[in-house]
Structures are given as structure tokens and as C-alpha cells.
Amino acid sequence: xxxxxxxxxxxxxxxxxxxxxxxxxxxxxxxxxxxxxxxxxxxxxxxxxxxxxxxxxxxxxxxxxxxxxxxxxxxxxxxxxxxxxxxxxxxxxxxxxxxxxxxxxxxxxxxxxxxxxxxxxxxxxxxxxxxxxxxxxxxxxxxxxxxxxxxxxxxxxxxxxxxxxxxxxxxxxxxxxxxxxxxxxxxxxxxxxxxxxxxxxxxxxxxxxxxxxxxxxxxxxxxxxxxxxxxxxxxxxxxxxxxxxxxxxxxxxxxxxxxxxxxxxxxxxxxxxxxxxxxxxxxxxxxxxxxxxxxxxxxxxxxxxxxxxxxxxxxxxxxxxxxxx
Amino acid sequence: xxxxxxxxxxxxxxxxxxxxxxxxxxxxxxxxxxxxxxxxxxxxxxxxxxxxxxxxxxxxxxxxxxxxxxxxxxxxxxxxxxxxxxxxxxxxxxxxxxxxxxxxxxxxxxxxxxxxxxxxxxxxxxxxxxxxxxxxxxxxxxxxxxxxxxxxxxxxxxxxxxxxxxxxxxxxxxxxxxxxxxxxxxxxxxxxxxxxxxxxxxxxxxxxxxxxxxxxxxxxxxxxxxxxxxxxxxxxxxxxxxxxxxxxxxxxxxxxxxxxxxxxxxxxxxxxxxxxxxxxxxxxxxxxxxxxxxxxxxxxxxxxxxxxxxxxxxxxxxxxxxxxxxxxxxxxxxxxxxxxxxxxxxxxxxxxxxxxxxxxxxxxxxxxxxxxxxxx
Numbered sequence: 001x002x003x004x005x006x007x008x009x010x011x012x013x014x015x016x017x018x019x020x021x022x023x024x025x026x027x028x029x030x031x032x033x034x035x036x037x038x039x040x041x042x043x044x045x046x047x048x049x050x051x052x053x054x055x056x057x058x059x060x061x062x063x064x065x066x067x068x069x070x071x072x073x074x075x076x077x078x079x080x081x082x083x084x085x086x087x088x089x090x091x092x093x094x095x096x097x098x099x100x101x102x103x104x105x106x107x108x109x110x111x112x113x114x115x116x117x118x119x120x121x122x123x124x125x126x127x128x129x130x131x132x133x134x135x136x137x138x139x140x141x142x143x144x145x146x147x148x149x150x151x152x153x154x155x156x157x158x159x160x161x162x163x164x165x166x167x168x169x170x171x172x173x174x175x176x177x178x179x180x181x182x183x184x185x186x187x188x189x190x191x192x193x194x195x196x197x198x199x200x201x202x203x204x205x206x207x208x209x210x211x212x213x214x215x216x217x218x219x220x221x222x223x224x225x226x227x228x229x230x231x232x233x234x235x236x237x238x239x240x241x242x243x244x245x246x247x248x249x250x251x252x253x254x255x256x257x258x259x260x261x262x263x264x265x266x267x268x269x270x271x272x273x274x275x276x277x278x279x280x281x282x283x284x285x286x287x288x289x290x291x292x293x294x295x296x297x298x299x300x301x302x303x304x305x306x307x308x309x310x311x312x313x314x315x316x317x318x319x320x321x322x323x324x325x
Numbered sequence: 326x327x328x329x330x331x332x333x334x335x336x337x338x339x340x341x342x343x344x345x346x347x348x349x350x351x352x353x354x355x356x357x358x359x360x361x362x363x364x365x366x367x368x369x370x371x372x373x374x375x376x377x378x379x380x381x382x383x384x385x386x387x388x389x390x391x392x393x394x395x396x397x398x399x400x401x402x403x404x405x406x407x408x409x410x411x412x413x414x415x416x417x418x419x420x421x422x423x424x425x426x427x428x429x430x431x432x433x434x435x436x437x438x439x440x441x442x443x444x445x446x447x448x449x450x451x452x453x454x455x456x457x458x459x460x461x462x463x464x465x466x467x468x469x470x471x472x473x474x475x476x477x478x479x480x481x482x483x484x485x486x487x488x489x490x491x492x493x494x495x496x497x498x499x500x501x502x503x504x505x506x507x508x509x510x511x512x513x514x515x516x517x518x519x520x521x522x523x524x525x526x527x528x529x530x531x532x533x534x535x536x537x538x539x540x541x542x543x544x545x546x547x548x549x550x551x552x553x554x555x556x557x558x559x560x561x562x563x564x565x566x567x568x569x570x571x572x573x574x575x576x577x578x579x580x581x582x583x584x585x586x587x588x589x590x591x592x593x594x595x596x597x598x599x600x601x602x603x604x605x606x607x608x609x610x611x612x613x614x615x616x617x618x619x620x621x622x623x624x625x626x627x628x629x630x631x632x633x634x635x636x637x638x639x640x641x642x643x644x645x646x647x648x649x650x651x652x653x654x655x656x657x658x659x660x661x662x663x664x665x666x667x668x669x670x671x672x673x674x675x676x677x678x679x680x681x682x683x684x685x686x687x688x689x690x691x692x693x694x695x696x697x698x699x700x701x
Contacts, residue, residue, distance in 0.1 A: 025487075051487050054518075061507045062514040065476020066483060072465065073415070073484035089506065096470040097477055105458050105466035106448035107672045141673050141681075165675035195678065242678035 004184045007177040009151040010040040010116070013158045014078060016188050018048055021076060024162060027054040028063055028080030037082055038118060038177055060090030064115060068098050068167075071113040076162060084117035084171060085128045091136070098167040099142030114161045118174035119147070120213040121263060122309055127300040132212070132264035137169040138241045138273070144194065145240040147171040149215035152184045153238055156192030163191065173213030180216075197244035199251070203231030206319050207251045209274060210261035211237040214310060218261045221315035230319070240270050248274060249281050256287035257322040263309050266294040288325030291318045333571050335556035336547065340591055341571055342561035346619060348627025356566065360634055366407060366565050367629055368643060370399040370622050373424025375647050376433070377596075379655070380423070380440055380454075384600045388659070389440045393455040394596025395423040397563070400621035401527050401590035402497075403428050404568025408523075408576040409495060415485070416464040417478035417496040418457055419471075421527065421594075425497065426457040429464065433654035438661060445661035449668055455599075472502040475511035475524070482515065482522035482585070493521040493579040495572075501532025503546050512587065516553035521579035524587045525572065527562060529594040534607035550587035562590025563621040566628070593619070665700075 004012065018024045026041055032055035035042035045053040056063050060081055067077035081087045087094070094115065102110045121130035137145045144166050148154040154172065161168040200215070201208075201222050210218040215236050222232040233251050237243050252258045258278060260271035275290045293310040301308050332354065333341055343352045350356060356363075377395045384392040395402070398421060406428035409416055418425055426436065438445025440454040448458060448466060458466025465481075468474060478496035485492045502508050503526060515522050526546045530537045543549055550557025560571045568590055575586040593616040597604040604613075629635035670677065670685045677685075692699050 054483075057510070057514050057517055059476075059510040059514065062476050062479070062510040065473070065507065065511065066480030066514060069477040069480020069482070070484040071480075072477070073481045073488075075484050075487075077480075089510075092470055092473055092507065093476060096468050096473050100468065101466065102674070103672045104448065104451050104456070104468065105460070106446070106451055108448065108458060108460035109466055110675070144674065194676075242680055245679055245683075 001183040002186055003181050004151050005178050005181045006151045006154055006172065007038050007040050009155050009184050010158065010172065011035075011042045011044070013155045014041060014044060015047065017159060017162045018044065018052060020188065023074060023076040024078065025052045025054065025070060025075050026078050026080070027056050027067060029056060029058055029082050031055060031080050036080060038174065040116070040172075041080065060086055060088070061093055064090035064093035065097065067113045067115065068093060068101070068111045071111045072109055077113045078162060079113065079115045081115060081117040083129050084119035084133045085131050087117060087133060094137070094143065094167070094169070095140050099140045103142055110165060111167045112165045114158070114168045114170050116170045116172060118177070119171040120173045120175055121300055121305060122175035122213065124302070124305050126302040130300040130305070132262070132295065134169070134171060134240050135264055135269050138270060142167070143241065144168045145171070146238060147173070147212035147240055148238055149173060149176070149212055149236055150180070151182050153192060155184055156190050157238065159189070160191040160194060164194070171212060175213055176216065192238070195239045195242035195244060197235050197237045197239065197247045199233065199247070200236050201232055201234035203233040204255055205230045205232060206257040206259060206322060207233045207235060207255045208259050208261060208315065208319075209235045209237065209248060209271070211240065211270070214261045214263045217309065217311050218315060221312040221319070224312055224316060225319060230323070232319070243274070245277060249278065252278050252290070253282040253285040256285055258290040259315060259318045259322060260290055260292045261294070261310050261315055262292070263295045265297050266292065267297050269294055288322040291322055293318045333558060333574060335550070335558050337559050340559050340561040341567050342564045343566040343570065344564055344624065344628045346624055348624055348631055350628070363629060363632070364634060366403055366569060367625055367635065369403040369406065369424065369428040370565060370625065371643060372427055372647055373399040373402060374622060375644070376427060376436070376651060377423050379651055381596065381600070383440065383655070389454050390442070391454045392440070392600045393421045393598070394594060395421050397593045397595040397616065397621070398527055398529065399424045400565035400625065401562030401568045401592050404562075404565050404590070405495060405497060405525050405572050407569045408572035410492070411462055413490070413492045414463065414576070415478070415481050415492070415494040416462065417474045417481070417494065418464060418467055419474070419498045419502070420455040420467050420469065421499065422457065422497055426464065429462055431457060431459055431462060431464065433650060434657045435459070437654045437658035441658055442664070443658050443661045444664050445658035449672070450664040451672070472498055472505035472508040472511075475502070475508050476514065479511045479515045479520055479522060482520035483518050485521055486518070491580050493523065493576050495523045495525055495576065497525045497527060499532065500526060500528040500530065500537055500540055500546060501535070502526070503549060504540055512553040512555070512585070515585040516555050519582070519584040521582070522585045523572065523575050523579055524585065526587070526589045527592050528589050529592045531594065531598070531608070533598040533602060546589040547587060553587075555585045555587060557587040557589065560588055560590050562592040563619055563624065565621060565625050
């Protein structure tokens with residue numbers, strides 16, 4: 001075990017995977033000599049050289065498109081989009097090319113690749129450095145979407161996805177890059193299973209469900225509830241597509257109350273899907289309707305950077321509503 | 326094979342041509358192709374034309390939902406195909422590449438299965454017609470969004486370069502594609518990497534109805550290569566020998582590590598953009614008729630006849646043989662029958678998600694409740 005922060009873990013995991021498998025290549029803007037603007041690819045260029053750590057032109061379509069083409073030829077590309085807010089010039093590559101390649105070719109061609117993107121708010125970046133784009137990708141059949149919230153999870157999920165057979169949108173909560181450190185597995189084959197969430201707290205009064213950067217606020221809310229004598233069960237989804245229906249339904253059915261936290265804009269976000277599934281599958285086990293706490297249907301604001309996020313107070317307010325229902 | 330790497334000059338004002346409209350050889354060097362190769366080019370052009378005409382008929386009969394006519398493009402497509410080392414090079418075609426796909430060896434029955442959406446389609450009838458692809462041929466499956474395959478092709482070419490195998494990629498598209506952002510992103514990256522790729526533009530002057538003057542302010546497509554640090558060749562794409570020999574040279578240069586190139590092959594599409602188009606609205610029938618006079622197939626036939634390689638008897642024999650092949654393939658692809666309904670759930674990811682499994686179960690239950698045969 002080594003104590004590492006999130007971004008160090010990404011860089012070290014990439015290093016391990018590139019050592020393990022010659023096919024793994026890294027490409028993106030500033031990922032080479034600079035080591036990435038967040039240093040998520042630090043030391044890779046010095047270790048593996050320009051053939052495997054490719055500084056690309058400033059073009060997201062070229063980065064993602066080339067990653068697809070390299071994967072088709074047998075490479076294992078890990079592409080970096082500098083901010084998820086900048087993925088849109090490459091959106092067509094993900095949606096029209098990557099997501100549909102296996103399907104449209106009847107399985108003849110596949111595109112195992114990972115597109116890493118720092119996402120989320122709380123960094124005073126305004127709407128073009130703060131958004132949470134996961135809904136676009138969840139709504140695109142043919143992509144896997146993962147949004148790990150801790151360094152150790154990031155390692156396990158990154159290894160799983162690099163060694164997988166599918167195109168993956170790998171979202172990283174950038175405000176947590178250096179905000180927390182934890183023990184990270186030093187097992188070079190540490191992998192977390194696709195589509196499996198994890199319980200961060202156990203409790204019987206209310207289930208809090210979240211993922212990505214919002215896990216921090218959700219756990220803070222759980223701690224505050226604990227101080228009031230309310231035991232929250234906390235689920236970290238980790239994977240958004242596929243996502244852990246079994247874990248969610250089992251815990252929500254057992255507890256009967258759920259609050260769903262996501263910092264993406266409210267309408268049609270990941271938690272809308274979770275809420276709909278709860279309603280479809282376990283409605284008669286509920287003591288109260290599931291409530292969502294989320295970002296708002298506005299572009300991500302600048303001046304209100306922190307209050308836009310679903311912080312502990314808004315989560316606690318929602319918990320009170322489901323308890324009082 | 327290449328006796329003079331500088332035989333063809335990039336950025337010419339007039340298209341490179343090797344035979345004139347009467348089929349006479351024009352070039353200052355001699356033709357180095359053997360008779361079998363020369364006849365093979367002709368055979369593939371006629372095959373492309375006959376299949377295209379059959380596809381148009383099948384669509385009119387309601388046996389196919391769509392067709393993107395390729396007649397008029399045969400010389401360019403057969404020229405491009407001839408320059409490919411099938412199995413080691415990679416091909417990224419676009420939707421109008423009927424003659425190209427056949428010339429690199431795509432089985433007729435696979436093509437007709439794709440066109441008719443039957444079980445004969447190795448891609449399991451997942452796409453609308455005119456979307457070829459074949460893993461065995463390294464021919465990347467077409468996607469409809471224009472130029473979206475260009476950056477992908479560049480990625481494959483970069484991977485070829487890293488592998489050091491001395492292979493190359495060819496990526497085709499129409500004139501409209503050259504206005505897309507992905508096209509420029511791809512060419513720019515290929516230039517920066519010196520990737521072994523040839524971009525082949527089948528310029529038929531119309532992106533559906535929009536003519537070239539409304540597509541670009543550039544004098545021609547080849548000129549755009551200047552911006553990306555690669556040579557741009559302007560070629561008469563209705564001259565199969567010019568198309569083939571220029572493509573052969575630039576593909577060989579790419580394999581030799583000399584970097585990418587852009588080749589513009591000027592062609593004319595005799596049919597509408599697609600079976601859903603009415604080209605009479607945007608171009609005069611006199612214009613089409615004038616280009617029909619310049620049909621690449623009789624033009625090349627005159628060249629072969631001048632060399633005593635062709636005549637009426639051989640023509641009749643070839644057309645009868647090809648017709649029999651096409652008839653048999655149509656029959657086989659129809660006989661394969663429709664694909665099962667539930668195939669629509671397969672091949673989304675390497676394993677189905679629990680979400681999709683649940684959807685499939687509910688779909689099946691609803692079909693059962695409606696009295697449908699869920700196995701069909």
C-alpha cells in the first residue's frame with residue numbers, strides 16, 4: 001500500500017499498464033513532455049518516448065478518432081481530453097464511431113480504448129471547466145462510463161478498463177485530484193469489476209447514492225446525520241454504465257428511503273435513471289419517494305461555483321424530507 | 326516497380342491523365358503493366374457498373390431500402406483498389422465505394438446481403454445499405470456521418486508506422502467531406518505525424534445538390550494538401566490508368582516512410598446522390614449527358630482495343646459471366662432470409678449490460694403476451 005492522491009494514482013497506474021503491455025499508448029494534448037496539465041501522465045514520456053506517449057495537435061476529434069483507429073489496429077490507447085468540457089469536437093467520434101463500431105460491423109471490429117477526462121466543478125472554472133457530461137455518454141449505447149471517486153477506485157477501474165474490450169469514458173473528479181490521499185493497492189493486477197458499486201457506509205435509516213466528486217459531499221452529509229443519530233447507508237455507484245442495479249435495489253428495498261446525489265444538471269441526469277428504476281422495481285418497499293439532489297438546469301455558474309454543487313446542507317434537507325414524509 | 330518517383334507532379338493545374346478520351350496513351354513514359362493487370366482493371370470496372378445497375382433495380386423492386394449510385398466513379402475506385410495490398414494495408418471507404426469494395430475482394434454475396442439486409446450480411450444487417458466493411462480485408466466498416474472515418478484512418482496509419490511493418494492506409498471520401506472539421510483534424514494530424522496514409526477524394530462535384538463552387542473557395546481539393554505539409558495530386562479519376570498509377574506511387578511512398586498524400590480524383594456521378602434524391606432539380610440533363618460521353622469504361626475499352634487486348638467477343642463473354650455471378654449472389658443473399666429480431670440486442674458491448682438484459686426480457690414478455698413467436 002502506498003498513500004497517494006488521485007492524480008498521482010492515475011499517472012502511476014498508467015505507468016504500470018504501459019510496462020505490462022507494449023500495446024498501451026497514451027495520447028492527448030500536453031500529455032508528453034509536459035506530463036499533462038494536471039500531471040496525470042507525469043514521467044510517461046521520459047520512460048516510454050514519443051511513440052507511446054503522443055503529444056497530439058489541439059484537436060479532440062483527432063485525439064479520439066486516432067485512438068479508435070489505433071485500437072482497431074491492435075493498440076490499447078488511453079486518450080486524454082484535457083477537460084471534459086472540451087470533448088465536444090470529439091463527441092461525434094465517440095458517439096458515431098466508437099460507440100457503434102462493434103454493433104455496426106456485427107462484431108467484426110471492436111475498439112478497446114479509454115478516454116480519460118477530468119470533470120466536475122468546484123474549481124472556479126466557470127461553465128467550460130466545470131461541467132459533468134456523463135449523461136451524454138450514458139445515453140449512448142456502446143460506451144461504458146465510469147466515474148471513480150477515490151484514488152484506489154481510480155486505480156482498480158483504470159486497470160479494468162485498459163484491459164477491457166470496450167470503449168470507455170473514464171471521468172475523473174478534478175477537484176479531488178489533490179484533495180484527498182488514501183492507501184492505494186500496490187497490486188499491479190488490482191482490478192475492480194465492471195458495473196459494481198460499493199457501500200461506503202452501512203445504515204438503516206436512509207440510503208444516500210452518489211458517485212464521482214459528489215461522494216465527498218455525500219459522505220460529509222452522512223457524517224452529519226450520524227451526529228444526529230441517523231444511520232445512512234451510502235452507495236458509491238462508481239460505474240454509471242453499466243450500473244449496479246442489484247446493489248441499489250437491494251439496499252433501497254431494505255431501507256425504504258433514498259436520496260440520490262449528482263452534481264450534473266437536474267433534468268434527465270444519472271439519478272433520474274436510478275429513481276425511475278427504483279420506482280419500477282421496488283415501489284411497494286418505499287416509505288417515501290426517492291429525492292434527487294443535483295446541479296441545476298443552468299450552465300455551470302462561475303461566481304456561485306460552490307453553492308451550485310449539491311453540498312451537505314442540501315443533502316441533509318432532502319434527507320429530512322424523506323424522513324418526514 | 327516505380328521507375329521514377331517524380332513521375333507525377335503534385336499541385337498541377339490540370340488533372341493528371343494517361344489516356345485521352347479516345348483511349349490513346351498520352352504519357353512520355355511507357356505503360357509498365359502486364360496484360361493480365363490491364364484486363365483485370367477493366368473487369369473490375371465492368372463488375373462495379375453492372376452491380377451498381379443491379380442495385381438500382383433491386384431498390385426499385387423494393388428489395389433494398391437505399392442505394393448510393395456509383396456509376397461514373399469506377400475508374401477512380403478500381404484505381405484506388407489496385408494500389409491496396411489486400412490483407413496488410415488498411416482501407417477506410419465511404420458509402421459510394423461499390424466498385425472499390427468489390428475490386429479489393431469483398432464477396433458479392435456479402436455485399437448483396439448488406440444491401441438487402443439479410444443473414445448473408447456478415448455484419449448481421451445492422452446498417453442501412455451502402456455501408457461496406459470486412460475484417461478479413463482490413464476494410465473498416467462505413468459509418469454514415471461524413472468524414473468521421475478520417476481521424477480514425479489516421480490513427481490506424483499511426484499505429485502502422487509504430488508497428489514498423491511498412492504498410493499503409495487509404496481513406497476515401499467525396500468532395501463534401503473536405504468541408505468537415507474531422508477531415509481537417511485528420512489531415513493535420515497525419516501531416517504532423519508523417520503517417521503512412523493516402524487520402525483519396527472522389528470528387529464528383531456535387532455534395533447531394535451543392536456544387537463545388539459552394540463547397541470551397543479552393544481552386545481544387547488537391548490544393549488543400551499545401552496546408553497540411555503533404556503533396557496533393559490532381560488526377561483525372563475517369564482515367565483508370567492515371568488513377569491506378571498515381572495511387573500506386575503514393576501508396577508505395579507512404580509504405581516507404583515518405584508520409585501522407587492527398588489525391589483528388591475528378592469523377593462524375595451519373596445517377597442521383599441516392600435513391601432518395603432527385604438530381605434533375607439541381608443539374609441539367611445536358612450536363613449529365615455530356616459526362617456520359619466521357620464514360621470511363623468505353624474510354625478504357627478503346628485503350629485495350631488499341632492494344633489488341635479486347636473485342637466484342639470478350640466483352641460479351643465477360644458480361645455474361647459477371648451477370649451469372651451477380652444473379653447467383655442475389656439469389657443466395659435472398660435465400661439467406663431475414664435476420665432474427667433479437668439480433669438487435671447483440672454486439673453493443675463485449676458483454677450485455679444488466680440494463681439491456683432486463684430490457685430484452687421485458688421485450689420478450691410483451692411479444693409473448695401479444696402472441697408473437699419470440700424465437701423468430
